[in-house]
Amino acid sequence: MDEFELIRRFFTESGPARDDVVVGIGDDAALVRACNGDLAIATDTLIAGVHFPLETQPADIGYKALAVNLSDLAAVGATPAWFTLNLTLSEADPRWLEDFACGLFALAQRHRTQLIGGDTTRGPLSVTVTAHGFVPSGEALLRRGARPGDRVYVTGLLGDAALALRFLRREVDVPEESRLAVLTRLNRPEPRVEVGIALRGLASACIDVSDGLVADLGHILEESRLGATIELSRLPVSDAYDAAVADIGWSPALSGGDDYELCFTLPPERERALHQVAARFACTCTPIGVIEEQPGLRIRDKAGALVAAPFSGYNHFRA
Numbered sequence: 001m002d003e004f005e006l007i008r009r010f011f012t013e014s015g016p017a018r019d020d021v022v023v024g025i026g027d028d029a030a031l032v033r034a035c036n037g038d039l040a041i042a043t044d045t046l047i048a049g050v051h052f053p054l055e056t057q058p059a060d061i062g063y064k065a066l067a068v069n070l071s072d073l074a075a076v077g078a079t080p081a082w083f084t085l086n087l088t089l090s091e092a093d094p095r096w097l098e099d100f101a102c103g104l105f106a107l108a109q110r111h112r113t114q115l116i117g118g119d120t121t122r123g124p125l126s127v128t129v130t131a132h133g134f135v136p137s138g139e140a141l142l143r144r145g146a147r148p149g150d151r152v153y154v155t156g157l158l159g160d161a162a163l164a165l166r167f168l169r170r171e172v173d174v175p176e177e178s179r180l181a182v183l184t185r186l187n188r189p190e191p192r193v194e195v196g197i198a199l200r201g202l203a204s205a206c207i208d209v210s211d212g213l214v215a216d217l218g219h220i221l222e223e224s225r226l227g228a229t230i231e232l233s234r235l236p237v238s239d240a241y242d243a244a245v246a247d248i249g250w251s252p253a254l255s256g257g258d259d260y261e262l263c264f265t266l267p268p269e270r271e272r273a274l275h276q277v278a279a280r281f282a283c284t285c286t287p288i289g290v291i292e293e294q295p296g297l298r299i300r301d302k303a304g305a306l307v308a309a310p311f312s313g314y315n316h317f318r319a
């Protein structure tokens with residue numbers, strides 16, 4: 001199977017077709033009907049052995065490559081529209097490609113986002129997706145914009161992806177009945193697209209938690225030139241995480257990464273409005289702390305004592 005047959009067979013006619021795509025896969029450039037508002041563009045690369053364990057199923061790799069990008073669009077409150085796929089493969093294995101495309105297009109279908117182009121090359125496995133979405137002009141959620149007194153919220157649950165990684169490395173056991181749920185959080189994160197869209201006009205700042213809460217909330221604090229205190233007892237974790245906390249502590253939930261939840265700040269007078277829209281969400285929104293003038297992130301335990309922030313976030317070129 002050569003490059004062009006591969007593109008035709010696995011990528012050209014699968015997935016949703018949108019009527020704002022003038023020319024999709026097959027020419028020198030894709031043409032899309034431009035929008036009135038702002039165009040949000042996000043790109044992320046997944047490298048085998050760095051961003052996912054080598055034994056990860058191809059369907060999960062395809063799903064996750066798109067999911068992490070939709071999570072970035074969610075963080076700015078954008079509605080996904082199109083994406084491109086740059087795929088580097090060591091070999092063109094039809095079974096692998098079929099499963100990869102199946103995971104990819106399952107998520108594309110759910111968010112009506114169309115694959116409009118890409119590039120296909122031979123080399124060590126790596127997948128880059130670039131996702132495009134719309135946001136009404138001036139309404140994008142940014143990292144800057146938090147104010148002292150704003151509440152800090154997170155969606156969903158934190159720490160299960162990091163727990164799953166530790167389980168796969170045999171560093172901790174997870175009871176059989178929770179394994180699937182915990183591994184799903186690592187392999188099939190749910191990008192919080194609907195929440196991001198609903199937070200337009202409500203949240204004062206927003207980020208997606210890809211590198212861990214401490215690192216990513218840290219970006220909001222830096223960009224907003226403020227600090228925060230969060231309470232450990234309020235961190236939303238699963239029962240499986242709670243059961244493992246004696247073994248693994250709080251640092252996977254605080255800085256493990258791969259959660260793909262949203263962390264946002266909300267002026268207290270908008271809390272009622274949030275509760276009204278949050279009833280429709282497929283996930284919870286949990287208040288975990290408050291924005292303060294004093295720079296830096298403070299973490300308090302149940303007794304109110306300050307605990308040291310764990311090593312924060314994955315960094316590819318950290319010395």
Ligand code: ADP
Pocket residue numbers: 007011024025026027028029085086087115116117118119120
């Ligand atoms: P060019 O030589 O103009 O860069 P290519 O031969 O690389 O074009 O690709 C042919 C067409 O297939 C282009 O429309 C390109 O966007 C698309 N394409 C290539 N690889 C992929 C892929 N992995 N997924 C989707 N579209 C792809």
Ligand code: MG
Pocket residue numbers: 118119120
């Ligand atoms: Mg090319």
